[in-house]
Amino acid sequence: MSTATDGERTGLQARVRRRAERLRDFVDDTSPGALVTIAVIAASLLAAFVGFLLVSSLTVVPFIVFLAASGYGWLRHQEETALILTLTTTVSTLLILGLIIVFIFLESVPVVQYESATVFGVTVPGLRMFIETRWDAVSSPVRYSMVPMIHGTVMVTIIATAVAAPLGVAAALFLSEIAPAVVREFVKPGVEILAGIPSIVYGFIGFTVLSPWASDQFDLTGQGTYLFVGVVVGLMALPTVVSVAEDALSSVPESMKSGSLAVGTTDWQTMTSITLPAAFSGVSAAVLLGVGRAIGETMAATVMLRGVPRLTEPLVNVFYGQETLTSLIARNYGEADGLQLDALFIAGVILFVTVLFISIGAQYIEWRMRRKLGGEA
Amino acid sequence: MAGATRSKLVEAETTGTDAVAAGAVGLSAILFVLSLAALFETVTISEPVAGIPVVTLIGGLLVLLGGAVITFGVGSRLGYVETQPSSGAGLIAAAVAGVAWFTVAGGAASQTLGLGTVGGVAGGVVVGGVAFAAAALTREDIGSTVPIGSLSLLTGLVFIADVIGPTWIWDLGWEQSASLTAEFVIPVATLFSTLFAGWAAAKAYGGFGARGRRMGAYTLIYLNALSIVAFLFILVAFVVVQGVPGLMTGVQFGAGVGPETTLFGFTFTWPIYVPFVMNGVALLNDFQGVLPAIVGTIWLVIGAVLFAVPLGVGAAVFLTEYAERGRFTQAVEVATNGLWSTPSIVFGLFGFAFLVPRFGNQKSLLAGMLTLGFMLLPLVVITSREAMIAVPDEYRDASVALGVTKWDTIRSVVLPAALPGVVTGVILGVGRIAGETAPILLTMAGGTFVPGAQTVDVIGGFEFTATPPFVANPELLQATSALPYQLFALITAGVGLGDNVTDPQGFRWATALVLLIVVLSFYAIGIATRYYFRSKLRYE
Amino acid sequence: MSETETTQTEEKRSDQPLQTTAGETEEETRPEWIDYRFDGKSKLTSESLDVFYGDDHAIKGVSMDIPENSVTALIGPSGCGKSTFLRCLNRMNDRIKAARIDGSVKLEGEEIYQDGVNLVELRKRVGMVFQSPNPFPKSIRDNISYGPRKHGDIEKGLVAKLLGRSDEEKEDELVERCLRDAALWDEVKDRLDDNALGLSGGQQQRLCIARALATDPEVLLMDEPASALDPIATSKIEDLIHKLSEDYTVVIVTHNMQQAARISDQTAVFLTGGELVEYGDTDKIFENPESQRVEDYISGKFG
Amino acid sequence: MSETETTQTEEKRSDQPLQTTAGETEEETRPEWIDYRFDGKSKLTSESLDVFYGDDHAIKGVSMDIPENSVTALIGPSGCGKSTFLRCLNRMNDRIKAARIDGSVKLEGEEIYQDGVNLVELRKRVGMVFQSPNPFPKSIRDNISYGPRKHGDIEKGLVAKLLGRSDEEKEDELVERCLRDAALWDEVKDRLDDNALGLSGGQQQRLCIARALATDPEVLLMDEPASALDPIATSKIEDLIHKLSEDYTVVIVTHNMQQAARISDQTAVFLTGGELVEYGDTDKIFENPESQRVEDYISGKFG
Amino acid sequence: SGQSGDSGSGGNSGGEGGGSTSTATDAPESGSGESMEGETESSSSSGSSSSLLTAEGSSTVYPISNKGSSYWNSNAPPSDGEYWGSNSESTVPGWSEIETDMLIADYFASQFGFEPTEQRSSPPFPTTVGLSHSGTGCEAVVDGLVDIGNSSGPITAELDWSEERRDETVVDNVVGRDGQPVVVSADVSEAGVTQLTGEQVRQIFQGEVSNWSELEGVDYDQEIFVIGRAEGSGTDTSFRLNMLGDADAPMEVDTRQGQNQQVAQLVQQNEGAIAYMALAFTGESVIPIGIDFEGTLYEPDPDAENTIFDSDYPLNRDLHMYTLIEESNPNGGGRDRREAAFINMFLTEFGQTVFVEQNNYIPLPTSDLEEFKSQLEPLMA
Numbered sequence A: 001m002s003t004a005t006d007g008e009r010t011g012l013q014a015r016v017r018r019r020a021e022r023l024r025d026f027v028d029d030t031s032p033g034a035l036v037t038i039a040v041i042a043a044s045l046l047a048a049f050v051g052f053l054l055v056s057s058l059t060v061v062p063f064i065v066f067l068a069a070s071g072y073g074w075l076r077h078q079e080e081t082a083l084i085l086t087l088t089t090t091v092s093t094l095l096i097l098g099l100i101i102v103f104i105f106l107e108s109v110p111v112v113q114y115e116s117a118t119v120f121g122v123t124v125p126g127l128r129m130f131i132e133t134r135w136d137a138v139s140s141p142v143r144y145s146m147v148p149m150i151h152g153t154v155m156v157t158i159i160a161t162a163v164a165a166p167l168g169v170a171a172a173l174f175l176s177e178i179a180p181a182v183v184r185e186f187v188k189p190g191v192e193i194l195a196g197i198p199s200i201v202y203g204f205i206g207f208t209v210l211s212p213w214a215s216d217q218f219d220l221t222g223q224g225t226y227l228f229v230g231v232v233v234g235l236m237a238l239p240t241v242v243s244v245a246e247d248a249l250s251s252v253p254e255s256m257k258s259g260s261l262a263v264g265t266t267d268w269q270t271m272t273s274i275t276l277p278a279a280f281s282g283v284s285a286a287v288l289l290g291v292g293r294a295i296g297e298t299m300a301a302t303v304m305l306r307g308v309p310r311l312t313e314p315l316v317n318v319f320y321g322q323e324t325l326t327s328l329i330a331r332n333y334g335e336a337d338g339l340q341l342d343a344l345f346i347a348g349v350i351l352f353v354t355v356l357f358i359s360i361g362a363q364y365i366e367w368r369m370r371r372k373l374g375g376e377a
Numbered sequence B: 001m002a003g004a005t006r007s008k009l010v011e012a013e014t015t016g017t018d019a020v021a022a023g024a025v026g027l028s029a030i031l032f033v034l035s036l037a038a039l040f041e042t043v044t045i046s047e048p049v050a051g052i053p054v055v056t057l058i059g060g061l062l063v064l065l066g067g068a069v070i071t072f073g074v075g076s077r078l079g080y081v082e083t084q085p086s087s088g089a090g091l092i093a094a095a096v097a098g099v100a101w102f103t104v105a106g107g108a109a110s111q112t113l114g115l116g117t118v119g120g121v122a123g124g125v126v127v128g129g130v131a132f133a134a135a136a137l138t139r140e141d142i143g144s145t146v147p148i149g150s151l152s153l154l155t156g157l158v159f160i161a162d163v164i165g166p167t168w169i170w171d172l173g174w175e176q177s178a179s180l181t182a183e184f185v186i187p188v189a190t191l192f193s194t195l196f197a198g199w200a201a202a203k204a205y206g207g208f209g210a211r212g213r214r215m216g217a218y219t220l221i222y223l224n225a226l227s228i229v230a231f232l233f234i235l236v237a238f239v240v241v242q243g244v245p246g247l248m249t250g251v252q253f254g255a256g257v258g259p260e261t262t263l264f265g266f267t268f269t270w271p272i273y274v275p276f277v278m279n280g281v282a283l284l285n286d287f288q289g290v291l292p293a294i295v296g297t298i299w300l301v302i303g304a305v306l307f308a309v310p311l312g313v314g315a316a317v318f319l320t321e322y323a324e325r326g327r328f329t330q331a332v333e334v335a336t337n338g339l340w341s342t343p344s345i346v347f348g349l350f351g352f353a354f355l356v357p358r359f360g361n362q363k364s365l366l367a368g369m370l371t372l373g374f375m376l377l378p379l380v381v382i383t384s385r386e387a388m389i390a391v392p393d394e395y396r397d398a399s400v401a402l403g404v405t406k407w408d409t410i411r412s413v414v415l416p417a418a419l420p421g422v423v424t425g426v427i428l429g430v431g432r433i434a435g436e437t438a439p440i441l442l443t444m445a446g447g448t449f450v451p452g453a454q455t456v457d458v459i460g461g462f463e464f465t466a467t468p469p470f471v472a473n474p475e476l477l478q479a480t481s482a483l484p485y486q487l488f489a490l491i492t493a494g495v496g497l498g499d500n501v502t503d504p505q506g507f508r509w510a511t512a513l514v515l516l517i518v519v520l521s522f523y524a525i526g527i528a529t530r531y532y533f534r535s536k537l538r539y540e
Numbered sequence C, D: 001m002s003e004t005e006t007t008q009t010e011e012k013r014s015d016q017p018l019q020t021t022a023g024e025t026e027e028e029t030r031p032e033w034i035d036y037r038f039d040g041k042s043k044l045t046s047e048s049l050d051v052f053y054g055d056d057h058a059i060k061g062v063s064m065d066i067p068e069n070s071v072t073a074l075i076g077p078s079g080c081g082k083s084t085f086l087r088c089l090n091r092m093n094d095r096i097k098a099a100r101i102d103g104s105v106k107l108e109g110e111e112i113y114q115d116g117v118n119l120v121e122l123r124k125r126v127g128m129v130f131q132s133p134n135p136f137p138k139s140i141r142d143n144i145s146y147g148p149r150k151h152g153d154i155e156k157g158l159v160a161k162l163l164g165r166s167d168e169e170k171e172d173e174l175v176e177r178c179l180r181d182a183a184l185w186d187e188v189k190d191r192l193d194d195n196a197l198g199l200s201g202g203q204q205q206r207l208c209i210a211r212a213l214a215t216d217p218e219v220l221l222m223d224e225p226a227s228a229l230d231p232i233a234t235s236k237i238e239d240l241i242h243k244l245s246e247d248y249t250v251v252i253v254t255h256n257m258q259q260a261a262r263i264s265d266q267t268a269v270f271l272t273g274g275e276l277v278e279y280g281d282t283d284k285i286f287e288n289p290e291s292q293r294v295e296d297y298i299s300g301k302f303g
Numbered sequence E: 001s002g003q004s005g006d007s008g009s010g011g012n013s014g015g016e017g018g019g020s021t022s023t024a025t026d027a028p029e030s031g032s033g034e035s036m037e038g039e040t041e042s043s044s045s046s047g048s049s050s051s052l053l054t055a056e057g058s059s060t061v062y063p064i065s066n067k068g069s070s071y072w073n074s075n076a077p078p079s080d081g082e083y084w085g086s087n088s089e090s091t092v093p094g095w096s097e098i099e100t101d102m103l104i105a106d107y108f109a110s111q112f113g114f115e116p117t118e119q120r121s122s123p124p125f126p127t128t129v130g131l132s133h134s135g136t137g138c139e140a141v142v143d144g145l146v147d148i149g150n151s152s153g154p155i156t157a158e159l160d161w162s163e164e165r166r167d168e169t170v171v172d173n174v175v176g177r178d179g180q181p182v183v184v185s186a187d188v189s190e191a192g193v194t195q196l197t198g199e200q201v202r203q204i205f206q207g208e209v210s211n212w213s214e215l216e217g218v219d220y221d222q223e224i225f226v227i228g229r230a231e232g233s234g235t236d237t238s239f240r241l242n243m244l245g246d247a248d249a250p251m252e253v254d255t256r257q258g259q260n261q262q263v264a265q266l267v268q269q270n271e272g273a274i275a276y277m278a279l280a281f282t283g284e285s286v287i288p289i290g291i292d293f294e295g296t297l298y299e300p301d302p303d304a305e306n307t308i309f310d311s312d313y314p315l316n317r318d319l320h321m322y323t324l325i326e327e328s329n330p331n332g333g334g335r336d337r338r339e340a341a342f343i344n345m346f347l348t349e350f351g352q353t354v355f356v357e358q359n360n361y362i363p364l365p366t367s368d369l370e371e372f373k374s375q376l377e378p379l380m381a
């Protein structure tokens, strides 16, 4: 590993050189007409994009050029035009992620400055949002602490995971290993349909049926509990867990399962000792993705929660439900302006970064699993 | 292998003792249903059935269940029942028993004995520890029946003895009042005792050992699957039952009762009139409806699909067919997966910050379309990629070996073969975005009660102008309504405002039902497409 | 079964009755339909066995009697149903949803296709090694001891350790014996705790054989165990099979006729369509087959 | 290439240069390194060809000269590099990312591994049939006419129809000729518009051969074209190959030595490690091989 | 006969729309069979002066402005007493002042120079009303996103503006008044809480008491469920301003809801609840209570001596429809003709009765109406 940097550098150089070579080959192999066409396509599209970013009314001109060039290219140089167009679409996908990052981060800058805090003489921008617990956008001192919402999100997510993970993994096992073909044909679409039920419908039922019921059962003052928001969100995350975990379980090679059965084990022993351990990474990725879903769930939380950014007392009091990061945004974007609006973007940033990390983590785990099953471990 | 034992190749007939275990499983099933009914107040726990209060009845059944489970376990240990127990019940069973007893003992110590939190925890740890040890360290037939059976026994006795009666309540003493009431605790305690005991009984029925564990686990797993399906069924049925009255108000059948529609110059009159989906909200209506929201949803979906599908399929083509696997493809993969898991509200924020200022600085249909398009995009990329990767390389090789160029191969061989997968993915994705509220809340949401006359009309909205950009479409640049948003607005703003809606609650449920129907139709189409293509691709 | 404590060693194998209703099955009459007669006891007997995959008739009325403690080879062109037949012998075909099986297979006279057959027990007695090596993604040691642990013959794990019931010595003994039997011990003895997926293909295949031996089966079914191996690994496995036939009944599928000729005592030739065309002593089949089709096949006219 | 409008028929074959910059390559000298000399013209010539998959050296310095209008068989144990070598002959290996190729292959004296080679043109001239049948999921007719349509030799489709340029007759003619050549016409003539995936394995394989013939190649590379087939289908394909060798140069990989002996004019024996051990007239190789290893291999001592 | 989206249904199932069938046939030239596409097309493509008039904001003003908008978009004929409020049986106050045979929107629009369409459901220009809160409405109108910003709190408090800035930027069209009530749930009312002192209300909303029994003279052991409106809503701002003394006064509530209706629903669904809202949303189980301000008890009963409908009730507030002053229309004091035509409808005696009073709000005195009329003179046709 000592020569890692060295190796990397030469690797990088080699890569750059290869890239350049390939580009030169491409230019050599391509007719001048095609080259001009794709150059025009690329340039006009870039111009249109820049125009759009700058809110220019001229955006449409390069866009029309782009359409015309693409049309011409399609007729005359289809091979090259297809390449450049598909490349463009790919770059756009990356670009969208980039734009999301840039825009929600940019919008949240002012509140980060406002909420600076000084620790040990060092002023850390944004720190106060995480060390104080007060959110009050109206009466002074105006504070935009994220702590209550983070607490709410954590509570909801924990409860949701406690619901979705075991039930989801069990259902995935059922679908991939146990269910007879006929049953499977019914249950699997059923789970998919469950994923399709709009969250606002869950929220509506939660608000009108579940919340008053819970208020009654637990003798609560008013309605709106993390417990039942968590349960509802858990049910909503369930299909994600089931389908990803099922994929992982069924990607365990049949030969491994047969191998276990052939030494005379029950299918349950095979599942617990071979299939689940082999698919463990995939199953944990499924749970992680389910967690991601739960964190990002908005509407059910918005209509069921109380909408007061405050910590519950004690912190484990699941019978009260104040606010989550998502519901804060959905509830307040309308009347918010200035710093308060920026604070909503901070909530968005926290959500986005958390879920992005979870997603990357899940992908890493899955990648490792694939490698392991490929025999490289 | 010294000590290896052979069991019989062919199993014996069911015996009387098996019947006991089977009976216990059946009893658990009854109790399970009963506790659910009590939890949702279909059965009131304080009311008597045949002269016995339900609580006492439940208690009695629990005692019976616990007794049966323990008896079977002890009987097996003493050799009266023929089983094949392993040497221990296993860590998981032990942990379950430990936690259950910890909860019970902790609660009892702190509340009934009044020892407070510390005492509660201490008592819980001691009793839970004993239960854990009893389950872990004894032979399986004892370990998996006695700790769990006695839990059920105890719970039953507590109910019978009225220690926890219908009026019992435990104020948690937390800042805002929150209490555990008998209405909740009794059904839930019954539910858990029953689940545990049912599992132990199923294990016993399987004769413990490998087969017993399989039996126990399968019982729970089947129950879980059944519950999920039942939950889905109940959910949908509930919305249907609640929504149908509102949806059906004012429905008429017969020639000429419906509104007129002109399609391709041909005008016809609908033979059915469903005001709820054919009207907007207006003063002159007999019945109010949500037509503008339905049309808004349809246009949203069309816009999102037009944006995301070409982009997504194009990207998938590039990634699978052109790009070499490397940093770049990896980055795109991470990005698409990241986008896929990005919360919808974040897309909403992004649309709010990025699109709204660029489309006339106001919420608009176009902004909503694009925001949903952004959401749909990663799904299209992922599913299209999967579909294209699944196209066997043989097809590509065959085409290339015939001297066909790359793009021609993609167009004529890869894309057609991948089409089913792409289509299914898109339809399922559309189902998801059609029900999304959060993103359009921030980017598109228009009026709450939209008159039918303001139903968005994208095609009719195109205008041709003499100056660039030559075409304009004010309809696209205006806010409109969509079903999920409409439902949200109805929840938050209510419907009691218009004088014309006689049954506001029915109106809301009907909106929920229509939304559900729209979204689930997409799913149904998606799933059906998949079946169709799958059967077609398998080829006979 | 917990009460029956038969000690099974290699020397003394339990030939206890397989059915509770023991009785008539124990007579040693060779079925009268058989046209191949051998000395010694018969172990596995299939009678007019048919297998369908959906509408596809993969095995057509195969009747065959397999003698104990010998090597029986199944040969035939690709797709003729060798693997299918082999998998019928320990009911591994039950795993394939599309498969439907008609007819009878008897293990020591006891029907394995009847209600109430304990599949776990059957597969313990009739072990199997698959065409491509399929070790578990566990350590080499755990691969071997997996079966016995699941059967409760070896106790291991945290609880067992706490109770002092851990059978570590027994496990070590077992692992060593099985690996020696599979001619793998010397190569892996220093890395028993490494992941088995790190072994080479040939080593993996031998590990799978060792794994099958660990549950002490009476019959060992092998589906082309050397198909993916180099000549050296192949010859090791052939030697091993030869040695195993002293204690076990071995049934082996191979696509390599020379291999069949080298290692088997009896050979059964299947031809396309799932028919058993000829079955008899290996020498006879290879030197003097009765059917012209078998002769064509063996001399390489097709396949 | 869209500008060149050569009409290709069997009589008049377009031997247009592979390179845009045609040049010196046309002299007809047999390479002097060759140790196998045959009568007639040589079609394909490889010279010290090396193939690496990553670090794995799959083909080691293979030099070989393949005569025109004859059948050349490549045989050898599994994994010895037969398929790899075959795929080098029309640069299908370019599609494998890991593969790196050194050395030279000449088609009628023209180097195919040099810059500026038109791969589309090369593969039109050197057709290929793969080991497992891989028809497109289209109708039988479309499978055959796919290549010519893509090359613009046949116009079809909505636009062509609207313009009145649809070459339906020409297409029908082509389809019939190719299917007849591939000995498939009689079996499928009544269902040309059915999906090709509905054909049996052997029929699919012959369809793939017909498809390859449709682009009118000079050389036909076949990778174990009969490996998955029953004897009857196999013998049909063998007859077909025999017939094809009148007009085409056929190179065939097979794992079946008897098959190689039956159908080929020359045989090349590869052995594990990717070496070409012996190459010569088929009769000589099978009756009197020079190398002991080849003799061992042919007599079934291993493999 | 066919029907377009919102003209009455073919059936005659009574209710409020009972007469619509006949009216639809009364106006054959209206082309009532025309498809929706036709309608919207004509409305969106005929120049900016007849383009959609948009309003947005306060949920308190919403009932007024939405009802007005419904009337406007229906463009009903005067013979349809159901909507005009005047028929053979009764006459709304102000009817005599109008007395026209034009359709309703045609009538009000034509006063400001718009061509009558003479078609039901097709006013000279359509209107739409969005529902959110006052703060949003104020901002939207200032940003030029909508034509009219509804607000139940003064824009000065909503956006923290000075009065000068207000006068320079917007026109304050006051369309009615609200006697903002404090409401309790039915159980609280049954427990005898029918009035509180101002101080007690303040204590409740600033978290100083948490159980009803802690209040003097109340014998009801029940946690108080304190419901607030969203921060930024006019109702919240007014409540802080008028009850707690400052638009930024601190509050402590158990839950905050976006709109009045949702507050009403929560009060209905829960026990021990107390909330502040707009008059239009009170009901049988959302019960207003009397409040005693320094000895003066303002009762919810309109017939009492001092009532919450009185203008000196401290929580009493104006309901605004702000319009932006644009340089393009200097004549109407900053209003353009569409805005003037629409708002004018509310500021007639007819409008005050139908849109304000019938929604349980307090109509404006005649003097205010007349002043408004004089401001609009220059725009009138």
Ligand SMILES: Nc1ncnc2c1ncn2[C@@H]1O[C@H](COP(=O)(O)OP(=O)(O)OP(=O)(O)O)[C@@H](O)[C@H]1O
Pocket (backbone or CB within 6 Å): C053, C056, C058, C076, C077, C078, C079, C080, C081, C082, C083, C084, C085, C096, C098, C255
């Ligand atoms: N799971 C399955 N589903 C459907 N058909 C199957 C299945 N497995 C095998 N078959 C079919 O059954 C027939 C016999 O297959 P089998 O695998 O037993 O052949 P085999 O003799 O082992 O061939 P090989 O030498 O190639 O392994 C073949 O036609 C095969 O296509």
Ligand SMILES: Nc1ncnc2c1ncn2[C@@H]1O[C@H](COP(=O)(O)OP(=O)(O)OP(=O)(O)O)[C@@H](O)[C@H]1O
Pocket (backbone or CB within 6 Å): D053, D056, D058, D076, D077, D078, D079, D080, D081, D082, D083, D084, D085, D096, D098, D255
């Ligand atoms: N795509 C590839 N990537 C890496 N290694 C490869 C690849 N294809 C083949 N190899 C390796 O190259 C060697 C030769 O493979 P090849 O497929 O040419 O053998 P073959 O003679 O055709 O064998 P068979 O008779 O089994 O088809 C083998 O060791 C194989 O593992």
Ligand SMILES: [Mg+2]
Pocket (backbone or CB within 6 Å): C082, C083, C084, C131, C223
């Ligand atoms: Mg096989």
Ligand SMILES: [Mg+2]
Pocket (backbone or CB within 6 Å): D082, D083, D084, D223
């Ligand atoms: Mg090969």
Ligand SMILES: O=P([O-])([O-])[O-]
Pocket (backbone or CB within 6 Å): E057, E058, E059, E060, E061, E132, E133, E134, E135, E151, E152, E153, E229, E232, E233, E234, E235, E236, E259, E260
């Ligand atoms: O009138 P508001 O909705 O802003 O309270």
